[in-house]
Amino acid sequence: MKKFILSFSILISGACMFASCNLISSAGLSSKGLPTSEAPEDLTSTTANSAVNVDHSTWDALLKKHVSANGMVDYKGFQKDRAKLDEYLKMLSSMEPSNDWSVQEQLAYYINLYNAHTVDLILRNYPVKSIKDIDGAWTDGFVKIGKTTISLGGIENSILRKMNEPRIHFAINCASISCPKLLNEAYTAGKINEQLDKVTKEFINSDKNEISKTSPKVSSIFDWYKKDFQQNGTVVDYINKYSTTKINSGVTLSYKDYDWNLNEAK
Known part of the structure:
Protein backbone atom coordinates (compact mmCIF):
# COMPACT_ATOMS: atom_id res chain seq x y z
CA MET A 1 0.00 0.00 0.00
CA LYS A 2 2.82 2.41 0.88
CA LYS A 3 4.47 1.65 -2.46
CA PHE A 4 1.18 2.36 -4.25
CA ILE A 5 0.70 5.67 -2.44
CA LEU A 6 4.28 6.71 -3.23
CA SER A 7 3.88 5.80 -6.91
CA PHE A 8 0.55 7.64 -7.09
CA SER A 9 2.10 10.73 -5.47
CA ILE A 10 4.96 10.73 -7.97
CA LEU A 11 2.46 10.40 -10.83
CA ILE A 12 0.39 13.33 -9.59
CA SER A 13 3.49 15.43 -8.97
CA GLY A 14 4.72 14.78 -12.51
CA ALA A 15 1.35 15.65 -13.95
CA CYS A 16 1.28 18.92 -12.04
CA MET A 17 4.76 19.81 -13.28
CA PHE A 18 3.74 19.06 -16.87
CA ALA A 19 0.63 21.20 -16.55
CA SER A 20 2.29 24.13 -14.86
CA CYS A 21 2.08 26.61 -17.76
CA ASN A 22 -1.49 27.61 -17.07
CA LEU A 23 -2.66 24.23 -15.96
CA ILE A 24 -2.06 23.92 -19.62
CA SER A 25 -5.28 22.74 -21.14
CA SER A 26 -7.30 22.05 -18.02
CA ALA A 27 -7.72 25.54 -16.60
CA GLY A 28 -11.17 26.98 -16.82
CA LEU A 29 -12.67 24.51 -19.25
CA SER A 30 -15.80 26.56 -19.78
CA SER A 31 -16.57 29.40 -22.15
CA LYS A 32 -19.45 30.45 -19.87
CA GLY A 33 -21.63 30.73 -22.97
CA LEU A 34 -19.46 33.42 -24.57
CA PRO A 35 -19.30 33.23 -28.39
CA THR A 36 -16.38 31.46 -30.04
CA SER A 37 -16.51 31.88 -33.81
CA GLU A 38 -14.03 29.84 -35.83
CA ALA A 39 -11.52 31.81 -37.85
CA PRO A 40 -11.30 30.90 -41.54
CA GLU A 41 -8.03 29.51 -42.85
CA ASP A 42 -7.63 32.64 -44.98
CA LEU A 43 -8.32 35.16 -42.20
CA THR A 44 -8.30 38.75 -43.43
CA SER A 45 -8.22 41.99 -41.48
CA THR A 46 -11.42 44.02 -41.66
CA THR A 47 -13.79 46.13 -39.61
CA ALA A 48 -16.55 46.04 -42.20
CA ASN A 49 -18.36 42.82 -41.30
CA SER A 50 -19.19 43.32 -37.62
CA ALA A 51 -22.14 44.72 -35.68
CA VAL A 52 -19.64 46.24 -33.25
CA ASN A 205 12.68 33.27 -35.22
CA SER A 206 13.64 34.68 -31.82
CA ASP A 207 16.01 33.30 -29.18
CA LYS A 208 13.00 31.62 -27.53
CA ASN A 209 13.81 28.82 -30.00
CA GLU A 210 17.04 27.25 -31.25
CA ILE A 211 16.08 26.19 -34.75
CA SER A 212 18.39 24.14 -36.93
CA LYS A 213 17.86 21.69 -39.76
CA THR A 214 18.69 18.57 -37.77
CA SER A 215 18.64 19.32 -34.02
CA PRO A 216 16.00 21.96 -33.23
CA LYS A 217 15.25 22.88 -29.63
CA VAL A 218 12.04 24.85 -29.44
CA SER A 219 9.76 26.51 -26.92
CA SER A 220 7.71 24.21 -24.70
CA ILE A 221 4.65 25.98 -26.14
CA PHE A 222 4.99 23.67 -29.14
CA ASP A 223 4.81 20.69 -26.80
CA TRP A 224 2.02 21.90 -24.50
CA TYR A 225 -0.26 22.89 -27.37
CA LYS A 226 0.94 20.52 -30.09
CA LYS A 227 -2.61 19.55 -31.12
CA ASP A 228 -3.32 23.18 -32.02
CA PHE A 229 -0.34 23.24 -34.39
CA GLN A 230 -1.19 19.91 -36.06
CA GLN A 231 -4.34 21.02 -37.87
CA ASN A 232 -2.72 20.83 -41.31
CA GLY A 233 0.38 18.75 -40.72
CA THR A 234 3.06 18.25 -38.08
CA VAL A 235 4.40 20.75 -35.57
CA VAL A 236 7.56 20.92 -37.69
CA ASP A 237 5.44 21.80 -40.73
CA TYR A 238 3.85 24.63 -38.75
CA ILE A 239 7.19 26.01 -37.56
CA ASN A 240 8.63 25.82 -41.08
CA LYS A 241 5.83 28.06 -42.40
CA TYR A 242 7.33 30.95 -40.42
CA SER A 243 10.94 30.00 -39.71
CA THR A 244 13.81 31.37 -41.77
CA THR A 245 15.68 28.12 -41.08
CA LYS A 246 13.75 25.08 -42.22
CA ILE A 247 13.73 21.95 -40.06
CA ASN A 248 14.26 18.69 -41.93
CA SER A 249 11.17 16.50 -42.24
CA GLY A 250 11.02 13.70 -39.67
CA VAL A 251 13.33 15.40 -37.17
CA THR A 252 12.33 14.96 -33.52
CA LEU A 253 11.89 18.21 -31.63
CA SER A 254 13.36 18.81 -28.20
CA TYR A 255 12.06 21.52 -25.89
CA LYS A 256 13.64 24.35 -23.95
CA ASP A 257 13.13 24.93 -20.25
CA TYR A 258 10.57 27.65 -19.57
CA ASP A 259 11.70 30.79 -17.74
CA TRP A 260 8.81 31.95 -15.55
CA ASN A 261 10.55 35.04 -14.20
CA LEU A 262 8.58 38.25 -14.63
CA ASN A 263 8.96 40.03 -17.98
CA GLU A 264 9.79 43.29 -16.25
CA ALA A 265 11.81 46.04 -17.90
CA LYS A 266 14.96 46.78 -15.91
Whole structure:
Protein backbone atom coordinates (compact mmCIF):
# COMPACT_ATOMS: atom_id res chain seq x y z
CA MET A 1 0.00 0.00 0.00
CA LYS A 2 2.82 2.41 0.88
CA LYS A 3 4.47 1.65 -2.46
CA PHE A 4 1.18 2.36 -4.25
CA ILE A 5 0.70 5.67 -2.44
CA LEU A 6 4.28 6.71 -3.23
CA SER A 7 3.88 5.80 -6.91
CA PHE A 8 0.55 7.64 -7.09
CA SER A 9 2.10 10.73 -5.47
CA ILE A 10 4.96 10.73 -7.97
CA LEU A 11 2.46 10.40 -10.83
CA ILE A 12 0.39 13.33 -9.59
CA SER A 13 3.49 15.43 -8.97
CA GLY A 14 4.72 14.78 -12.51
CA ALA A 15 1.35 15.65 -13.95
CA CYS A 16 1.28 18.92 -12.04
CA MET A 17 4.76 19.81 -13.28
CA PHE A 18 3.74 19.06 -16.87
CA ALA A 19 0.63 21.20 -16.55
CA SER A 20 2.29 24.13 -14.86
CA CYS A 21 2.08 26.61 -17.76
CA ASN A 22 -1.49 27.61 -17.07
CA LEU A 23 -2.66 24.23 -15.96
CA ILE A 24 -2.06 23.92 -19.62
CA SER A 25 -5.28 22.74 -21.14
CA SER A 26 -7.30 22.05 -18.02
CA ALA A 27 -7.72 25.54 -16.60
CA GLY A 28 -11.17 26.98 -16.82
CA LEU A 29 -12.67 24.51 -19.25
CA SER A 30 -15.80 26.56 -19.78
CA SER A 31 -16.57 29.40 -22.15
CA LYS A 32 -19.45 30.45 -19.87
CA GLY A 33 -21.63 30.73 -22.97
CA LEU A 34 -19.46 33.42 -24.57
CA PRO A 35 -19.30 33.23 -28.39
CA THR A 36 -16.38 31.46 -30.04
CA SER A 37 -16.51 31.88 -33.81
CA GLU A 38 -14.03 29.84 -35.83
CA ALA A 39 -11.52 31.81 -37.85
CA PRO A 40 -11.30 30.90 -41.54
CA GLU A 41 -8.03 29.51 -42.85
CA ASP A 42 -7.63 32.64 -44.98
CA LEU A 43 -8.32 35.16 -42.20
CA THR A 44 -8.30 38.75 -43.43
CA SER A 45 -8.22 41.99 -41.48
CA THR A 46 -11.42 44.02 -41.66
CA THR A 47 -13.79 46.13 -39.61
CA ALA A 48 -16.55 46.04 -42.20
CA ASN A 49 -18.36 42.82 -41.30
CA SER A 50 -19.19 43.32 -37.62
CA ALA A 51 -22.14 44.72 -35.68
CA VAL A 52 -19.64 46.24 -33.25
CA ASN A 53 -16.20 47.84 -33.61
CA VAL A 54 -14.50 47.93 -30.21
CA ASP A 55 -12.28 50.94 -29.44
CA HIS A 56 -8.94 49.69 -28.07
CA SER A 57 -7.17 53.06 -28.31
CA THR A 58 -6.73 53.46 -24.52
CA TRP A 59 -4.97 50.09 -24.30
CA ASP A 60 -2.93 50.91 -27.41
CA ALA A 61 -1.65 54.13 -25.81
CA LEU A 62 -0.75 52.33 -22.57
CA LEU A 63 1.15 49.63 -24.43
CA LYS A 64 3.08 52.13 -26.51
CA LYS A 65 4.02 54.00 -23.32
CA HIS A 66 4.93 51.10 -21.03
CA VAL A 67 6.05 48.19 -23.22
CA SER A 68 9.35 48.15 -25.08
CA ALA A 69 9.86 46.94 -28.63
CA ASN A 70 11.21 43.63 -27.28
CA GLY A 71 8.13 43.12 -25.10
CA MET A 72 9.53 43.99 -21.67
CA VAL A 73 7.01 45.68 -19.41
CA ASP A 74 7.40 48.75 -17.19
CA TYR A 75 5.01 47.64 -14.45
CA LYS A 76 5.90 50.62 -12.25
CA GLY A 77 4.90 52.87 -15.11
CA PHE A 78 1.66 50.95 -15.54
CA GLN A 79 0.96 51.48 -11.83
CA LYS A 80 1.08 55.24 -12.35
CA ASP A 81 -1.51 54.84 -15.11
CA ARG A 82 -3.84 52.56 -13.13
CA ALA A 83 -6.78 54.91 -13.67
CA LYS A 84 -6.47 54.56 -17.47
CA LEU A 85 -6.03 50.79 -17.26
CA ASP A 86 -9.05 50.53 -14.96
CA GLU A 87 -11.04 52.64 -17.43
CA TYR A 88 -10.14 50.29 -20.27
CA LEU A 89 -10.94 47.15 -18.27
CA LYS A 90 -14.28 48.65 -17.24
CA MET A 91 -15.06 49.36 -20.89
CA LEU A 92 -14.22 45.78 -21.89
CA SER A 93 -16.34 44.50 -19.03
CA SER A 94 -19.31 46.52 -20.26
CA MET A 95 -19.18 44.83 -23.66
CA GLU A 96 -21.14 41.66 -24.33
CA PRO A 97 -19.64 39.78 -27.29
CA SER A 98 -22.19 38.07 -29.51
CA ASN A 99 -22.31 36.10 -32.72
CA ASP A 100 -23.05 39.41 -34.47
CA TRP A 101 -19.42 40.32 -33.83
CA SER A 102 -17.06 39.32 -36.60
CA VAL A 103 -14.37 36.75 -35.88
CA GLN A 104 -11.85 39.58 -36.31
CA GLU A 105 -13.51 41.64 -33.57
CA GLN A 106 -13.79 38.62 -31.30
CA LEU A 107 -10.12 37.72 -31.71
CA ALA A 108 -8.93 41.27 -31.02
CA TYR A 109 -11.29 41.63 -28.05
CA TYR A 110 -10.37 38.37 -26.33
CA ILE A 111 -6.61 38.75 -26.92
CA ASN A 112 -6.59 42.30 -25.55
CA LEU A 113 -8.85 41.24 -22.68
CA TYR A 114 -6.45 38.45 -21.72
CA ASN A 115 -3.34 40.62 -21.95
CA ALA A 116 -4.81 43.63 -20.13
CA HIS A 117 -6.11 41.49 -17.27
CA THR A 118 -2.74 39.72 -17.02
CA VAL A 119 -1.03 43.10 -16.58
CA ASP A 120 -3.69 44.06 -14.03
CA LEU A 121 -3.14 40.75 -12.17
CA ILE A 122 0.57 41.50 -11.87
CA LEU A 123 -0.13 45.04 -10.67
CA ARG A 124 -2.55 43.76 -8.01
CA ASN A 125 0.19 41.50 -6.66
CA TYR A 126 3.20 43.71 -7.35
CA PRO A 127 6.04 43.30 -6.56
CA VAL A 128 6.14 39.65 -7.60
CA LYS A 129 8.94 37.57 -9.10
CA SER A 130 6.73 35.30 -11.17
CA ILE A 131 3.09 34.99 -12.14
CA LYS A 132 3.31 31.42 -10.84
CA ASP A 133 3.67 32.87 -7.33
CA ILE A 134 0.08 34.15 -7.59
CA ASP A 135 -2.50 31.62 -6.43
CA GLY A 136 -5.21 30.94 -9.01
CA ALA A 137 -3.63 33.16 -11.66
CA TRP A 138 -5.20 31.13 -14.47
CA THR A 139 -8.02 29.33 -12.65
CA ASP A 140 -9.76 31.99 -10.54
CA GLY A 141 -12.68 33.71 -12.23
CA PHE A 142 -11.93 37.42 -11.97
CA VAL A 143 -12.42 38.63 -15.55
CA LYS A 144 -15.85 40.21 -15.92
CA ILE A 145 -17.63 40.31 -19.27
CA GLY A 146 -21.12 41.71 -18.89
CA LYS A 147 -22.79 39.50 -16.28
CA THR A 148 -20.28 36.69 -16.82
CA THR A 149 -17.12 36.05 -14.81
CA ILE A 150 -14.40 33.89 -16.36
CA SER A 151 -10.79 32.92 -15.65
CA LEU A 152 -7.75 33.64 -17.80
CA GLY A 153 -7.54 29.90 -18.40
CA GLY A 154 -11.14 29.93 -19.55
CA ILE A 155 -10.45 32.71 -22.06
CA GLU A 156 -7.45 30.87 -23.45
CA ASN A 157 -8.61 27.26 -23.44
CA SER A 158 -12.36 27.52 -23.95
CA ILE A 159 -12.57 30.57 -26.20
CA LEU A 160 -9.37 31.48 -28.03
CA ARG A 161 -8.16 27.92 -28.61
CA LYS A 162 -11.58 27.02 -30.00
CA MET A 163 -11.35 29.70 -32.68
CA ASN A 164 -9.20 27.62 -35.05
CA GLU A 165 -6.34 30.14 -34.98
CA PRO A 166 -3.07 28.72 -33.53
CA ARG A 167 -1.33 32.09 -33.85
CA ILE A 168 -3.17 33.23 -30.71
CA HIS A 169 -0.48 31.37 -28.73
CA PHE A 170 2.01 34.03 -29.82
CA ALA A 171 -0.36 36.93 -29.10
CA ILE A 172 -1.44 36.25 -25.52
CA ASN A 173 1.19 36.99 -22.91
CA CYS A 174 1.68 35.25 -19.54
CA ALA A 175 3.97 37.93 -18.05
CA SER A 176 7.04 35.69 -18.19
CA ILE A 177 10.43 35.79 -19.90
CA SER A 178 9.84 32.68 -22.02
CA CYS A 179 6.39 33.78 -23.16
CA PRO A 180 5.85 35.34 -26.56
CA LYS A 181 6.37 39.04 -26.06
CA LEU A 182 3.61 41.45 -25.18
CA LEU A 183 3.07 43.41 -28.40
CA ASN A 184 3.37 47.15 -27.76
CA GLU A 185 0.19 47.92 -29.63
CA ALA A 186 -3.41 46.79 -29.23
CA TYR A 187 -4.83 44.13 -31.49
CA THR A 188 -7.59 45.43 -33.74
CA ALA A 189 -9.94 43.84 -36.25
CA GLY A 190 -8.49 46.11 -38.95
CA LYS A 191 -4.97 44.70 -38.47
CA ILE A 192 -5.53 41.33 -36.78
CA ASN A 193 -4.18 39.05 -39.53
CA GLU A 194 -1.02 41.08 -40.05
CA GLN A 195 -0.48 41.39 -36.29
CA LEU A 196 -0.86 37.64 -35.72
CA ASP A 197 1.55 36.94 -38.57
CA LYS A 198 4.05 39.42 -37.14
CA VAL A 199 4.13 38.02 -33.61
CA THR A 200 4.24 34.42 -34.86
CA LYS A 201 7.20 35.07 -37.16
CA GLU A 202 9.01 37.10 -34.49
CA PHE A 203 8.55 34.45 -31.82
CA ILE A 204 9.55 31.49 -33.95
CA ASN A 205 12.68 33.27 -35.22
CA SER A 206 13.64 34.68 -31.82
CA ASP A 207 16.01 33.30 -29.18
CA LYS A 208 13.00 31.62 -27.53
CA ASN A 209 13.81 28.82 -30.00
CA GLU A 210 17.04 27.25 -31.25
CA ILE A 211 16.08 26.19 -34.75
CA SER A 212 18.39 24.14 -36.93
CA LYS A 213 17.86 21.69 -39.76
CA THR A 214 18.69 18.57 -37.77
CA SER A 215 18.64 19.32 -34.02
CA PRO A 216 16.00 21.96 -33.23
CA LYS A 217 15.25 22.88 -29.63
CA VAL A 218 12.04 24.85 -29.44
CA SER A 219 9.76 26.51 -26.92
CA SER A 220 7.71 24.21 -24.70
CA ILE A 221 4.65 25.98 -26.14
CA PHE A 222 4.99 23.67 -29.14
CA ASP A 223 4.81 20.69 -26.80
CA TRP A 224 2.02 21.90 -24.50
CA TYR A 225 -0.26 22.89 -27.37
CA LYS A 226 0.94 20.52 -30.09
CA LYS A 227 -2.61 19.55 -31.12
CA ASP A 228 -3.32 23.18 -32.02
CA PHE A 229 -0.34 23.24 -34.39
CA GLN A 230 -1.19 19.91 -36.06
CA GLN A 231 -4.34 21.02 -37.87
CA ASN A 232 -2.72 20.83 -41.31
CA GLY A 233 0.38 18.75 -40.72
CA THR A 234 3.06 18.25 -38.08
CA VAL A 235 4.40 20.75 -35.57
CA VAL A 236 7.56 20.92 -37.69
CA ASP A 237 5.44 21.80 -40.73
CA TYR A 238 3.85 24.63 -38.75
CA ILE A 239 7.19 26.01 -37.56
CA ASN A 240 8.63 25.82 -41.08
CA LYS A 241 5.83 28.06 -42.40
CA TYR A 242 7.33 30.95 -40.42
CA SER A 243 10.94 30.00 -39.71
CA THR A 244 13.81 31.37 -41.77
CA THR A 245 15.68 28.12 -41.08
CA LYS A 246 13.75 25.08 -42.22
CA ILE A 247 13.73 21.95 -40.06
CA ASN A 248 14.26 18.69 -41.93
CA SER A 249 11.17 16.50 -42.24
CA GLY A 250 11.02 13.70 -39.67
CA VAL A 251 13.33 15.40 -37.17
CA THR A 252 12.33 14.96 -33.52
CA LEU A 253 11.89 18.21 -31.63
CA SER A 254 13.36 18.81 -28.20
CA TYR A 255 12.06 21.52 -25.89
CA LYS A 256 13.64 24.35 -23.95
CA ASP A 257 13.13 24.93 -20.25
CA TYR A 258 10.57 27.65 -19.57
CA ASP A 259 11.70 30.79 -17.74
CA TRP A 260 8.81 31.95 -15.55
CA ASN A 261 10.55 35.04 -14.20
CA LEU A 262 8.58 38.25 -14.63
CA ASN A 263 8.96 40.03 -17.98
CA GLU A 264 9.79 43.29 -16.25
CA ALA A 265 11.81 46.04 -17.90
CA LYS A 266 14.96 46.78 -15.91
